[in-house]
Amino acid sequence: MAKGIYVSATTPGSGKSLIALGLADTLHRHADRIGFFKPVVNGPDADADPMVALMKARFDLDGERCRGGLTFAEVRGLLAEGKREEIDSRCVEIFAEMARHCDVVIVEGTDLTGQDAAVEFDLNARLANNLAAPVVAVVGARGRTALETADAVEVARKELVAARCTLLAMMVNRADPADLEAIAAAVRPGASGRPVYVFPELDEIARPTTGEVAAALGLGQVAGRPDLERDVRSIKVAAMSVANFLHVLDDGALVIAPGDRADVLVACLASSFSPESPVPAALILTGGLAPEPNIYSLLAQAPFPVFATADDTYVTARRVSEVRSEIWSGHRRKVASALGLWSRRVDEAELVERLHLPRLERTTPLRFLHELIERARSQRRHIVLPEGTDIRILRAAEILHRRDVCELTVLGREAEVREFAQKYAELRAHKGVDLAKALEVMQDESYFGTMMVQLGVLDGMVSGAAHTTAHTIRPALEFVKTREGVKIVSSVFLMLMPDRVLVYGDCAVNPEPNVEQLADIAVASAETAAQFGVQPRIAMLSYSTGGSGSGGAVDAVRQATELVRERRPELAVEGPIQYDAAVDASIAASKMPGSSVAGQATVFIFPDLNTGNNTYKAVQQSSGAVAVGPVLQGLRKPVNDLSRGCTVEDIVNTVAITAIQAQSAEPAAEPAPAAGHASSAGS
Structure with a gap:
């Protein structure tokens, strides 16, 4: 039977979905099969609940492991008829079916809204008991003082104990950031002595996006850029002169104006294209009034979405002010902010220790990628992204910043270009590079970024979204150089199979490696595998297994295998070996019996x-399979290349990999320069 964990609000507006999401993210990395169950759903049917949809998408859960139960209408009807037992039995039946496919199921209770809050509290407590699920109780601190919040925690604790619930953890959410320490001091840990975790209210989660506003008001977009993930930081009603309006306009404002106010519309556009002026989040044209055609042609170029409504300005402003954002909207920036907050505020090891989960048996692609983020976050490093004009880079930087993965630098300044040019001229003087040439070279983003890494200003670089592999790697080959004992730079792909991770090398850098280079690639690939939690068992691939074949290519692999054994006798390595013998135990038993690698190889050297x-x-x-890479290896400092067709997720993963590599990279060969710092994303 799967272990259930019941996330229950104990006060209205607690923001318990953030807790459910963070808990799922943690458990996904510590259990083979997680599930999510919402006994009472928002929406017309069980499949329409947005939190169920988010969990399915986020953790790749199928319908057997992620389900809704009854609708609110069904529950109210059954309660009115006095049929509480039917609610319980139907929920227990669904949970039992899910339990067959899960190791642990997160159950998210109701929201405690409206006049039925007391009834819902009782419903949640009863369901938790019937599902034999310990409770993670969530207290909302919004609008409460530290002492009031502490009292709310104590009341919730006593009521849950009185309802005979097993209390797993108490969590306080949506606290005023200025009150965190006071709340932590005022809240008592309870009989177990376990900590009570306290989360601040985050503006980036609470603010609605332009897409959420448009959906809530049923707005149609009539012009501008279709960017529906822009945060609405404020609401501005343009009922004044343009001069006064521009004085109050700020970044991220949603501007509401009658459709015939051409002066305001043009002012919003002009402000957006000025580097020193604020950029609105969106523009809503009210009253069913259409601008003149020439104004429409200008609005088509707007860097923000432009919507239209038949409602008047007052009604529109009121309706916009009532829109609330929710994590389950699915916007990845909000999800990233929520998970970043969870990681900063929760002692994951302490929480997981309470659960006594079964040991992991497999590594899925999604789990591996989630673990990358956690490992990168555990020892924060500083990574440079030179291609700051690429929109994918900027979006990935925002996700990384919100998830608190690492420090990021995306831009440099003229003074630092000059300083780094001086250092480049010194390092390349033997190649005839003078200061004039160095200044020219340092205008190149890859050279500038690589020099920041070389001098120890930053810890690693990720580039290649808008440049070739050669362009990304060349600066590192010129002056970062390879680690001691390594003669060439090579690469691997981390191949994320359904239940394990394999390492393939070299698939991106060296066209025809010789014997010594093959051995170098094998050793470096084994080290990379170990760095990312893969026990290295190296297969030196060829078209022949063991001594069954001959020829120059086979002999080269055989010699490289012996060289690996001489250099690193502790490594498990086999070669030459064919791919099928390396991965299939039955074929290995006939072709290479007794081998510690054949049939169970994890590192494949081509x-x-x-x-x-x-x-x-x-x-x-x-x-x-999900291919992550190429991951460059052999350099003294981590520099990694992106495909020019990379996605935002590819960039996020590669930055995390680079940050992990930086955690064990060699110390800087040169002292960091004394001049100013580069501009950091999010600072």
Whole structure:
């Protein structure tokens, strides 16, 4: 039977969905099969609940492991008829069915809204008991003082104990950031002595987006950029002269104006295109009034969405002010902010220790990627993203900042370009590079970013979204150089299979490695595998297994295998070996019996780039494996390359990988310069 954990609000407006999301993210990395169950759903049917939809998408859960139960209308009807037992039995039946497919199920209770709050509290307590699920109780601190919040915690604790619930944890959410320490001091830990976790209210979660406003008001977009994830930081009604309006306009404002106010519309556009002026989040044209055609042609160029409504300005402003944002809206920036907050405020090890979860048996792609983020966050490093004009880079930087993964720098300043040019001229003087040439070179983002890493100003670099691999790697080869004992820079792809992670190298850098280079690639790939939690068992691939074949290519792999054994006798390595013998235990038993690698290899070294590149793509496309990389290895400092077709998620993952590499990178060869700092994302 799966272990259930019941997340229950104990006060209205507690923001318990943030707790459910953070708990799911934690459990997903510590249990093989998690589930999510919402006994009472928002919406017309069980499949329409937005939190159920978010959990399905976020954690790749199918309908057997992520479900809703009854609708609010059904529950109210059954309560009115005195049929509480039917509510319980139907929820227990659904939970029992889910339990067959899960190791742990997060159950999210009702919101305690309106006049039925007391009834809902009782309903949640009863369901938690019937599901045998310990309760994570969430107290909302919004609008409460520290002492009032402490009292609310104590009342909730006593009521849950009186209802005979097993209390797993108490959490306070939506606290005034200025009151965090006072609340923590005022709240008593309870009989268990366990901490009470306190979360501040985050503006980036509470603010609605332009898309949420448009959906709530049923607005149609008539012009501008279709960016529906922009945060609405304020509401401005343009009922004054343009001069006065511009004086109060600020970044992220949602501007509401009659459709015939051409002066206001043009002023919003002009402000958006001025680097020193605020940019609105969106513009709503009211009264069913349409601008003149020439104004419409200007609005088409707006860097923000423009909506229209038949309602008047007053009604529109009132309706916009009533829109509330929710995590379950699914906007990835809000989800990233929520998970970043959870990681900062919760001692994950302490919480997981309470649950006694079964040992993990497999590593899924989603779990591996989530673990990357956690490992990068555990020892924060500073990564430079030179391609700050690429919108994907900027979006990824925002996600990384909101999730609190690492420090980021996306821009440099003219003075630092000059300083770094001086250092580049010194490092490349033997190649005839003078200061004039160095100044020219340092205008290149890759050189500038790589020099920041070389001098220890920052810890690593990720580039390549808008540049070739050669352009990204060249500066590192010129002056970062390889680690001691390593002769070449190589790469691997982390191949995320359904239940494990494999390492493929070299699939991106070296076209025809010789014997010594193959050995270098094998050793570096084994080290990378270990760094990312994969026990290295190296298969040196060829078209022949063992001594069954001969020829120059096979002999080169055989010699490289022996060289690996000489250099690193502790590594498990086998070669030459064919791919099928490396991965299939039955084939390995006949072709290479007794081998510690055959049939269970985790690191695959290809004899050349042609074979490696085609194989990783074939496996990716035919098996559905997720290929993460290329991950560069062998450099003294971490520099990683992106594909020019990379997604925002690819960038986030590569930055996390680079941050993890930086945690064990060699110390800086040069002292950091004394001049100013680069501009940091989010600072």
